[in-house]
Amino acid sequence: MSKIQSINPWNGKVIKEFAPLSPGEIETKLELSESTFQSWKRIPVSERASLIKRAGEILRKNKEEYARLITLEMGKIIRESRAEVEKCAWACDYYAEHAEEFLSPERIKLPDGKKAKIIHQPLGAILAVMPWNFPFWQVFRFAAPTLTAGNVGILKHASNVPQCALAIESIFREAGFPEGVFQSFLIDSKATLSLLEDDRVKAVSLTGSEKAGAAVSGSAGKNIKKSLLELGGSDPFIVLADADIPLAAETAVKARMVNFGQSCIAAKRFIIEESVYEEFLKLFTENIIQLKSGDPMEESSDYACMARPDLASELYEQIEKSVELGAKIHLGGQKPIKGSAEFIPTILSDIPEGSPAYSEELFGPVATFFKVKNATEAIRIANATEFGLAASIWTSDLKKGETLAGEIESGAVFLNAMVASQPALPFGGIKKSGFGRELGRQGILEFVNAKTVYLG
Numbered sequence: 499m500s501k502i503q504s505i506n507p508w509n510g511k512v513i514k515e516f517a518p519l520s521p522g523e524i525e526t527k528l529e530l531s532e533s534t535f536q537s538w539k540r541i542p543v544s545e546r547a548s549l550i551k552r553a554g555e556i557l558r559k560n561k562e563e564y565a566r567l568i569t570l571e572m573g574k575i576i577r578e579s580r581a582e583v584e585k586c587a588w589a590c591d592y593y594a595e596h597a598e599e600f601l602s603p604e605r606i607k608l609p610d611g612k613k614a615k616i617i618h619q620p621l622g623a624i625l626a627v628m629p630w631n632f633p634f635w636q637v638f639r640f641a642a643p644t645l646t647a648g649n650v651g652i653l654k655h656a657s658n659v660p661q662c663a664l665a666i667e668s669i670f671r672e673a674g675f676p677e678g679v680f681q682s683f684l685i686d687s688k689a690t691l692s693l694l695e696d697d698r699v700k701a702v703s704l705t706g707s708e709k710a711g712a713a714v715s716g717s718a719g720k721n722i723k724k725s726l727l728e729l730g731g732s733d734p735f736i737v738l739a740d741a742d743i744p745l746a747a748e749t750a751v752k753a754r755m756v757n758f759g760q761s762c763i764a765a766k767r768f769i770i771e772e773s774v775y776e777e778f779l780k781l782f783t784e785n786i787i788q789l790k791s792g793d794p795m796e797e798s799s800d801y802a803c804m805a806r807p808d809l810a811s812e813l814y815e816q817i818e819k820s821v822e823l824g825a826k827i828h829l830g831g832q833k834p835i836k837g838s839a840e841f842i843p844t845i846l847s848d849i850p851e852g853s854p855a856y857s858e859e860l861f862g863p864v865a866t867f868f869k870v871k872n873a874t875e876a877i878r879i880a881n882a883t884e885f886g887l888a889a890s891i892w893t894s895d896l897k898k899g900e901t902l903a904g905e906i907e908s909g910a911v912f913l914n915a916m917v918a919s920q921p922a923l924p925f926g927g928i929k930k931s932g933f934g935r936e937l938g939r940q941g942i943l944e945f946v947n948a949k950t951v952y953l954g
């Protein structure tokens with residue numbers, strides 16, 4: 499089996515290589531998972547909450563070390579990596595504080611005067627298949643609620659971030675979690691699918707592509723196991739004529755350029771009412787041009803590179819095909835150098851229906867612009883996608899904003915703000931963006947058995 503490589507995308511250098519786990523090693527780890535669960539599920543929630551709190555403290559203590567690792571393995575700028583580690587600690591604090599309340603029994607009074615309650619019990623080993631774009635955050639978003647609920651976690655991380663995977667495992671160990679509560683499995687996708695055939699694995703949470711989601715959820719379904727899918731997005735950013743245009747344009751650039759555009763909830767399609775289209779596009783363009791590119795470890799860099807050269811090539815192909823079909827390049831549009839992960843931020847307009855820029859997710863720094871006559875047309879274009887993750891609407895009329903929010907087909911809508919996840923807000927999509935919710939109370943209840951106990 500080929501080695502799992504940790505490669506610095508900024509300079510293409512191989513940093514480390516790891517041998518994937520052998521079948522025997524996988525078996526040993528699964529056994530540990532199973533035996534640990536039997537004791538872990540009996541630990542009081544308050545004790546599990548103290549351990550997750552401790553994990554948050556370790557994240558903060560070693561923030562710089564973890565941030566450098568993130569930047570080294572997937573190329574995001576160091577400031578963003580630090581923010582990512584802090585956000586993980588925030589999620590740990592949040593569940594440390596709220597897990598007991600969220601998991602406490604729900605009492606039900608029946609119409610005949612009898613009583614029942616719903617108790618929330620952990621399921622066992624939950625497989626987490628996680629992506630490289632937020633190599634710490636995606637894992638903690640899963641692990642903080644799931645482990646605190648009394649499950650044990652098995653992480654199959656993206657193969658380009660093995661050092662992050664191992665660092666996360668060591669955080670749980672250092673925090674005092676019993677050995678086996680959280681394990682990183684360095685394995686390929688074939689071995690991942692086999693895990694779902696194993697009775698000791700009870701459910702799966704996947705964040706990643708539609709293709710990976712369909713394969714994993716298909717296998718989970720075949721084995722009658724629950725899956726939670728958090729897939730792609732092509733989030734609209736709608737700006738109506740009555741919005742604060744300079745603020746919307748400034749925020750729009752942040753929303754598109756976050757993580758160098760490699761985020762499911764990055765704003766991807768800018769749908770602008772015609773009377774403010776030119777003004778908005780001009781400000782957006784000026785704000786993008788001002789950003790400074792450079793080494794991701796440099797404090798002064800605003801962006802660096804994509805996570806892998808093949809991702810840069812794929813993104814360029816989407817632009818190329820869209821332009822062939824009639825899309826116009828307003829900014830950027832250059833072909834990346836072969837073998838390089840660097841990419842020039844690009845703005846496309848006049849996007850024809852049927853082109854990749856119209857219907858596919860553009861997972862990188864490419865903004866697509868749509869001019870619309872009014873809010874009704876804005877909603878039509880916003881919903882003209884297979885995805886349904888989130889959306890941002892800008893208007894000074896909040897009542898109108900709320901009404902429009904109800905019309906958007908997505909898991910979340912943010913008014914006069916960019917879409918951003920936070921521990922207290924349920925996170926997830928509809929349509930081809932997936933199903934299930936992470937974070938908030940919903941997030942911790944995804945992987946529990948809500949058991950009805952009739953009390954009479």
Ligand SMILES: O=CCCCC(=O)O
Pocket residue numbers: 631632760761762763918919
């Ligand atoms: O690709 C998905 C990114 C989610 C980022 C977040 O939760 O903020």
